Amino acid sequence: MKKLFLPLLLVAAFAHADKVVVDEKFDGDLNTLWVGQNGDGTVPMNATIVDDPLRPGNKVLRFDKPVFGGDIFTKEKFPEGKYKLTFDYLGTCKSNCGGVIGITAEFPGRDYWVAGTASSGFPERIKDTGKWQSYDFDFKGRFDFHLALEQWVQSNGAGGDVYFDNIKLIQKGDGDGKLKEAAAPVIATVAAGDAPAGKGPQMVYYFTSWGNSRGYWVKNIETSGTADKATVIQYAFGNVVDNKCSVGVEKEGVGSAGLDYWNPIPTEHTLDGKEDKGDNGLFGHWNQIKQLKKKHPNLKFVISLGGWTWSKNFSDAALPANREAFVKSCIDAYIKGNVPDKNGKVVPGLAAGVFDGVDIDWEYPASQGAPGNIVRPEDKQNFTALLNEFRKQLDAAKPGYLLTIASGAPSNILAGMELDKIHKPLNWISVMTYDFNGPWSNKSGHLATLYGSSAEVTTAGALKEFVEGGVPPQKLLVGVPFYGYGWVLSKTDNNGMGQPVKGKAKGTYDEGAAGYTDIKAMPGKVFRDEKSRAVWKLDGDVMWVYDDVQAIKDKVEFVKKQNLGGIMAWDLVGDTEGELVDTVYQGLTKK
Template sequence: MKRVRPRRSRRVVVLAVVALLGISGIAACSFDGSTEEYSPDDAATAPALINGYRSVGYFPQWGVYGRQYSMKDLQDSGAAGNLSHINYAFGNIHHETLTCFQANKAQESGPDGSDGASDAWADYGMAYDAASSIAGTPDTAEQPLAGSFNQLRQLKAANPGLRAVISLGGWTWSKNFSRAAATDESRKALVSSCIDLYIKGNLPVIEGRGGDGAAAGLFDGIDIDWEWPGTDKGLEGNGVDTENDAENFRLLLQEFRAQLDAYGATTGSSYSLSAFLPANPVVIEAGGWNDPAMFEYLDFGNIQGYDLWGTWEPGLTGHQANLFDDPDDPREDGERFSVDRTVSAYLDAGIDPAQLGLGLAAFGRGWMGADSAEPWGEATGPAPGGEEPGLEDYDELLEVGEEFTDTTLGAAWRFDGDKWWSYDNPETVRLKSDYILEKGLGGGMWWDLAGNRDGSLFAVLSDQLREVPRGPARDRVMPETTVQPPSSPTITPGAATPGATTSDVPPAAEPSLSAQEAADAEPVVWEEGAVYTEGRRVIFEDTVYRTQWWTRGDVPGTEQWGPWLPVDG
C-alpha cells in the first residue's frame, strides 16, 4: 500500500523508435499538451485512451486471495472498458542481486521481511478453471503461463489497446531501490533484468510454469513505485542515500528509457515508462520528483492524491484525499496536505500537466472511538479494516453510518457514531474530474481496482472524461501486437529463479490443481517442507485446514491471518 503520501510548458518530443525501422503509419508522439490528434492511420494502433485521457488502475497481486478479485471481475463488471492502463502491483528487487526476479517466497514482517519475497504462484502459477477464466477455458498443467498473467493476456485480447504495465516496488518492496540505483553497473543490471523478465517475458520455471518467452508481449511498459528516494519517510529498513538518491533516481530513469527504446527498436513496439509521484513536499524535494529533467524519460507520472492522512496518527480523524486545503485543519503547516497543494508543487516546477495523472482512492482510511461527525475530532485508534486496521475497500463502506460530502473542500466521509471513515465518493470524483480538466492534466489513476468490484466509481471519472473535448494525454503509440500466447517453450521443473538464492526456490511440486480439483482432493498430513497451492487441504494435530494461497513452512493454526483456515472434514 502506498502512504505519504500560469504554467511553464516544457516540450518533450520523442520519435517513435519504429520510425527508425521504416515502419509506416507511426507518428512522433508529443507530450507537450498540444491539441493535435492522431491521424486515422494511427487510430487502430493507439493505446485505449479515454477520449485523450489516461485512466490507470492498479491491480493488486494479492487480491486473488482473501478478496477473491481476479482479472475476470474487471472484464465482467465492465471496468476494463473504463481503463487505458492496468498497473500490475508489484514486482520486487532482490536483496542480493539487486535485479528483478520471481520466486515463491512469502512476505514476512520486520525490516527484512521483503528480502526475496515474491509470488510467482499468483502471477503465473495458479490454475484457473473455465468458470473463472476470461476466455472460458480451463488452464492445463502443461501450459507455461497461468495465473493472473495469463488472465491479463486474455483481458487485453478482450479489450484491444488496453496497456498492461508492471509496477516495481510499492510501499513494501522499495527496500532495495537505492542500492540498485547507486552505480552505472547496478542500474544497467537492474533495468536489463526487468526488461528480460517482464517485457521479453523470460520467466523462471517454477513448479512447471514459465520458461523463455512465456510472457512475451504481455507487458507494454514499466512503472516505478520507489517509496521514497532520498528520505526515511518510507518503510522502516528501506535503503536510503540522502545525498545521492535523487541524482541516481534520475540516472535510473534515463537507463530505463534508453534500454526500453533500444529493445523497442528491435521489436517494432514502444514501451511506456511511468512513475508513482509523492504528495509530501519534503519527499518530493528529497527525491527530485519535481525536476522537469525526470520527465524527459517518463511518459507520465501519477500523483498520490490519497493517504494524505491516516491512522498512523490514531487519535485524530481527518481527510485522507481532500482536493483543497481545509482551513479547520489543526495540524502544523508542514503536516497539512491537499491534492491541489501537491499538484501545484509539480506544475509550479514546470512539469507539463499532460504528463501528470491524479490519484484517486477506491478505499477509505478510518478511525474508531470518534467523538464527532465533524473532521479533526478525537479518536481512540484505527477502525477494523479488511486488509489492515484503518483500511477498508470502498465497497465495504457504502452502508457504514451516514455520508457527508464537503463540495468546497472536495472531501467525503462517513460516520456511524463510533467509526469515522475518509474516502472518495462519486461526488468527490466528479469534483476531481473537473479539476483534472481545469488544470489540463493527462487523466486519473486508481488505487486499487479490487476496492470497487462493480467498477461504478471508476465509471464516474471515465464518463466525465468522455463528455468533454479531447484531452491532452499522449502515450507512446504502440503498433498492434498479438495477444495470443507464444508457443510453449521447453521447461525444466524445479529450475532456479534468476536473482534468488537456493533457499528462496521451492522444490518442484505436483502439477497445479484447479480450485475444484484442490477442493475434491483428500486431505493429506501436513509436512513442513512441502509446497501447498491454493485450496489444498491438510491434517495437522487432528484438525483439517485449507490453504488460501501458496504456502510452504507456515504451520497451520499458528497465525490468525496466515494462509491456513480450519475446515470441516
Template sequence: MAIKKWVIPALLATALAASLAPQAQAHATPKRVVGYYTQWSGYDRNFLVSDLVKNGTAAKLTHLNYAFSFLDEQGKCVSSDPWADYQRPFTAEQSVSGKADEPGQPLAGNLNQLKQLKAKYPKLRVNISLGGWTGSKYFSNAALTPASRAAHVKSCLDMWIRGDLPGLPPGAAKGVFDGIDLDWEWPASEGNAGNVVRPEDKRNFTQLLTEYRKQLLGLTLRTGRSYDLTAFLPAAPAQVDRGFEVPKVFALLTFATIQGYDYHGSWDALTNQQSSIRTPAGDPTSPAYSSQVAIDHYLSKGAPRAKVVMGVPFYSRGWTGVRNENNGLFQPNAGPAPATYEAGYEDYRVLKGQLDKFTVHRDPKAGHAWLFDGTTFWTWDDPVEMKRKGRYAAERGLGGAMIWSLDGDTADGELITALRSGLS
C-alpha cells in the same frame, strides 16, 4: 568510425521522441485512466482479472499497472509471488477467455489472465509495477552505480518484457507487459521501515530512468514497439524536493502518477481527510496536504500538465472512538476503525454495504466527504466525489487519473464510471 560522445545524447533524444510520439497521440483524448490491479486481489478479496471485464472496468481503462514485482538485495527484479503471477491455474468460470487453464501450458496465473485481457481489449496498455510500500527496500542499491543500474534494468526487462520467468520456457510471458512502472517509495526519504536510503538517490533516480530509456530504446529498435516508462510519485512537497529532479524526471517518463491519498490516516492523532482536492477550512495540521498542494508543487517545479496523472482512492481510511463533535472531523480518537482486511483501511464496496449505519457529510469546496455514526469515522470517496475529482483533473488540463486499487469498486464499477464521467 567512432561516434563522438556528444552525438549519443542527441541520437537518444531523437529516438526517444520518436518512441514516445505514438503514445502521446494515442492518449491526447480521452484522458488517461490508470488502474492498479494487485496480485493479492485474488486471495481474500477473490477479485480476479476476469472481474475487470464483468464490472465494466477494463473497457474504461487506458492503462493497467500490475503490482508488484520486488527487487532483491542486488537490485534485480524478482517475482514477489510466483504462484499468483504465473503458476495458479484458473477455471473456465474464473478466466477472462471462459476457457480453463490446461496442465502443462507455458503460462498460467495472473499474467496469463492479463494476456487474455489484452486480447479482448487490444488498446489497453498493461505495465508491470516495481516496488511499492513493502517492495522498495533495495531500490537505492539498484540505482547506485552505472553497473547496478544496467544490471537492474536488464533483469527487469528480461523477466517482465521479454517474458523469461524462472522455471518456464524462454519468452513464456512475452507480450504481457507494455512497459515499466517504477514505484520507489521513496528516493532519499524514508518509506517502509528498513528501506535503504541514500542522499544520492535523487540524482540516481534520474540516472536509473535514463538507463531504462536506453535499454527500452534498444528493444524498440529491435521490435518496432513503443514501451511505457511511468512512475508513482509522492504527494508531500518535502519528499519531492528531497528525491526528484522534477524536469529531468518528467522528460524521461511517458507520464507520472501523483499520490492522491493517504494524506491522513489512523496513524494521526486526529481524524482528517485522506484525499481532499483542496485543503479543508479549519484543518489543524501542518503542513497541509491535498491533491492541489501536491499537483501545484509539481507544476511549479516544471512538470508538464499533460504528463501529470492525479491519483484517487477506491478505499477509505477510518478511526473509531472518535469524539462526537464537528461531525467527527478533526477529532481525537481511540485508534484505527475495525475493518475487513486491515484495521483503519476498508474497500469502498464493503463500506457501501454498511451505509445505513452512517451519515454522509460533504465539503464541496474542499472536495472531500466522510461517514460518521457518532463514534466511527471513515473518509468517503463515492461516485459524487469521484466525478468531482475527474472534473478537477480535466479542468486543470492534467493527463488523467490513477486508481488505487481496482478491487475496491462495486460489482457494477460505479466508481470508475463516475471518474470517467468527470474526466470526459
C-alpha cells in the same frame, strides 16, 4: 525543455529589505518564544537551556529526549515566502544524533524539515562532528508556518547529545527599493526528444496480485466493465532483490510466482469459465491478462515495481555500478518474457506479451519510506539516471513501451527528485494524492482532499508543486483512492472531523481499512466539506473517510480544467462493481 512564458504582470509595489523575524541566543526564558506540541502549554518541551559544553560562559539549547512530530515551536507564525535560516549546531553522539530544524503549519501540522542529521529525507544535511558547526540555508515556505526543532526519535541520539544556538530566521526582501516585474508561472511542455505524454486522457488503475484473497481476479476487470473503460492497468508488484528484478520466486514477502504465472487459476475465476490449461506453460494472473488483452486490444498492462513494501533495495540497484544490469534484468523478465519455470529454468519468451511497459513505484528516492529501506542523498540524481536507463533499454527493445512512475505528494518527497529532469523519459507521473490521514493518525482527518489551505497537503497543492517544478501538466495524473480509512472516535464534535481517535474501525481489508464498495454499504450519515471537496461517513462514534462518486467527479473536473493527463486509482479491489471506474470514464471521455 520548451517553456511557455505567460504574460508578464507589472506589480507596483516597492521592494522591502530583509527582515530578521527570529533572533534566538537562548540566554533568557525558553517559554518567551517557544512552546511544545499542541501549542497551548499542555505538552512540555523536552529541551533545556544549559551551559555550553564547549564554549564557557555561553548558554545553548539542549534536547533531552528524542520525539516525533516536532518538540519546540515558535509561538509566532510567519507568512509564506522566501527565508534564510542560520544557526549553530552541535551533535556529540557518533553519527545521526537526530537534530532537526524546519517549519510546520501547526503544533505539529503539515511540516517541511529544512535540515537534519539523517543521510536522507531532508533537503539539507547537518553533521555530528562533536564540534560546533554554523549553517546557513535558504528555503521557501509554501504555507504560513512556525519554526520547529526536535531531536528525531528515529536517530542514534539518546537525549542530552543535541544542541542548538544562535538561531536566526530572516524574511527575504528584494532589497533594491525599485519596481519589479513579476512573471507568471513557467509551464513546461513536452519537448522534441522527450517521451510522449499519453494519447488522450489516461484512466490508470492498479490491479493487486493478492486481490484474489478479497475476491478480485483478472476476470473481474472484464465483468465490472473496467476493461472497456481503462487505458492502462498496473500490475502490483514486482520485487527488487540483489540488484535485479526478482521473478519466479514463491516465498512470502519476497515473491508470488504461483499467483503470477506458475499455478492454474480456479475454473470459476478464469476469463472464459473453463479450466485453466495455460498458454504454453504460462498460467496464473499473467495468462488471464494475455487472454483479456486479446478481447480488448487497446488495453495495456504494465508491471509496477516496488511499492511500499518492496522499495527497500532500489537505492542499491540505482547505483552507477548496478544500474544497467538491473534494468536489463527487468526488461528480460517483464518485456521479453524470459522467466523461470517451477524448476528454476529460464524459459525464453514464456511471459512475452503480458506487459506493455514498466511503472517505477520507488517509495521514496532520497527519503525514508518503510522502515529498513536503504536511502542515500544521491538517490535524487541516481533516480533520474535510472529512469533514463529504463527508457534507453525499453526503446531498444521496441519503441512505444510505457515508462511511468508513482510519486508521493508531500513537499519533502518531491524534494528528493529532479522534477525538471525525470519527466523527460517518462510518459507520465501518477501522483499518490491520498493517505493524507489514516490509521496512524491520532485524530480524524481527510483522506484525499482536493482543495485546502497552503498549510495542508492537498491534491491541488501537490499538482501545483509538480508544475512549478518543471513537469508538463499533461504528464501528471491525479491519484484517487478506491478505499477508505475508519476510526472509533473519542468525541463526535464537528460531525466527527478533527476529533481524537481511540481506535481503528472494524474494516473489511484490515482493521481501519475497507474498499469503497464496502464503505458505501455501511450504515451512517454522509457529510461533505464543500470547500475541500472531501467526504466522510459517521455512524455513532465510527467514522470513515473515503472518495465517493461526487468526490471523484470533482477531481475529474479538476484534471480537465488544469489540462492534466488523467486519473490513477489505487486499487481495483475497492470498486468491485466498477462504479468509480465508470465515473472517471464518463467524466474524462464524455462532453
